[in-house]
Amino acid sequence: MTPLEWTLIVALISVSAGLVGSLVGVGGGIVIVPALTLLMGVDIRHAIAASIVAVVATSSAAASTYVRERMSNIRLGMLLEIATAAGAICGALLANFIQPRALYALFGILLLWTGLNMARSRQDASHNLPPDALADRLKLHSSYYDRSLGRELGYRVSRLRLGFGVSYIAGMVSGLLGVGGGIMKVPVMNLAMGIPLKAATATSNFMIGITAATGAAVYFMRGDVKPFIAAPVAVGVIAGSKIGARLLGGMKLRYVKYAFVGVLAVASVQMIYRGLFQ
Amino acid sequence: MSSNNGELSTELVISQILRWGVRVSLALILFGSLLAFVNGDYGAGWGEADLLPALRGENGGFPRSLGWLFSGLASFKGAAWIVAGLALLISTPVMRVTASVVAFAIHKDRTFLLISLSVLTLVLLSFALGGA
Incomplete structure (x- = not known):
């Protein structure tokens, strides 16, 4: 394999990861890390480092389209980001002290549970939501134009405190494992907080x-971001997420959800395997 | 109604920052990769290296000093141009938060000024902790 071929294969993997990632609100790290380590023989630390840079790229490239289309709830995203950023700092600091194997296994189970819930849930999650006085006061309720429904879709934000707690944990996982954490935030925003899946995906992506x-x-x-790994990964992921962001606006909700459940299943198997056998 | 206009312009500013941050960093990374492939220089800025191990990052430490970066940029080392692009990419979200802080300040939304300032403080703190 020549250096050019190697780089092109890494870029191709990254395009796929960016495409899937931007469709479901994850950064693509779930695809990139195993592909780089298992297929391309990259050191896991360098793979995680390239992955976290790619997560920045995915989020920024896709969010520039979402924000223009006003799908993401910036006020809610900024508020929850306090918890996520604090969590990421704690996670990065804790990474030196905690045995990650237990976390891999625990989160594999959590992802599996979330995936099952997501697959069972109805499309409209905005019933039986308790009113949230804090969300009222901070004017977090919003709306977005849904292309597949052809109209403006309004929604109310509920269970803000739960969302804040989950965001903190998602940030901590991001700091520890080098993933975006959208895989944890999106189901909670959708099912518990009453935010439509597309708006939840865009808001999560914005925060990531x-x-x-x-x-x-x-x-x-630390010097773990190796330029000749991170370069094809970042470029590939930006290209893939651009395509994904274009598709998301017009795509039927069902397919986004199926794709998301699929990613949850793959991620849970990967994490449980790592926790138990490696 | 003024708050609606304010939020819309905030979204447009943030959208432009994200777009240009990604575009410029993408251009730097592509230019750096092109330099490296044309010159056959895949090392950490020290000249020729064994090809694949170097690409996989197996050739040891990588200098992270500003001096290395600027001399590498000046002498058109591919790796230095890639690193500059990656650094810009990582700082793009920080610029996004800064733009939100400014926008909330302009529109005198004190609660969300405080919220976005807290986020900015946390992000900058993490940059400092990473360098320590």
Whole structure:
């Protein structure tokens, strides 16, 4: 394999990861890390470092389209980002002290449980939501134009405190494992907080860039971000996420959800395997 | 109604920052990769290296100093141009938060000024902790 071929294969893997990632609100790290380590023989630390940079790229490239289309709830995203950024710092600091194997296994189970819930849930999650006085006061309720429904879709934000707690945990996982954490935030925003899946995906994606930059800075300063791994990964992921962002606006909700459940299943098997056998 | 306009312009500013941050960093990374492939220089800025191990990052430490970066940029080392692009990519979300801080300040939304300032403080703190 020549260096050019190697780089092109890494870029192709990254295009696929970016495409899937932007469709479901994850950064693509779930695809990139195993592909780089298992298929391309990259050191896991360098794979995670390239992955977290790619997460920044995915989020920024896709969010520039979402934000223009006003799908993401910036006020809610900024508020929850306090918890996520704090979590990412704690996670990055804790990474030196905690045995990650237990976390891999625990989160594999959590992802599996979330995937099952997601697959069972109805499309409209906005019934039986308790009113949230804090969300009222902070004017977090919003709306977005849904292309597949052909109309403006309004929604109310509920269970803000739960969302804040989950965001903190998602940030911590991001700091520890080098993933975006959208895989944890999107189901909770959708099912518990009453935010439509597309708006939840866009808002999560919007937040992930900031969270991932926090982790990426640590890896970058340490010198774990290898330029000839990170370059094809970042470029490929940006290209893939551009395609994904274009598709998301017009895609039927069902397919986004199926794709998301599929990613959850793959991620859970990967994490449980790592926790138990490696 | 003024708050609606304010939020819309905030979204447009953030959208442009994200777009250009990604575009410029992408251009730097592509230019750096092109330099490296044309010159056959895949090392960490020290000249020729064994090809695949170097690409996989197996050739040891990588200098992270500003001096290395600037001399590498000046002498058109592919790796230095890639590193500059990656650094810009990582700082793009920080610029996004800064733009939000400014926008909330302009529109005198004190609660969300405080919220976005907290986020900015946390992100900058993490950069400092990473360098320590």
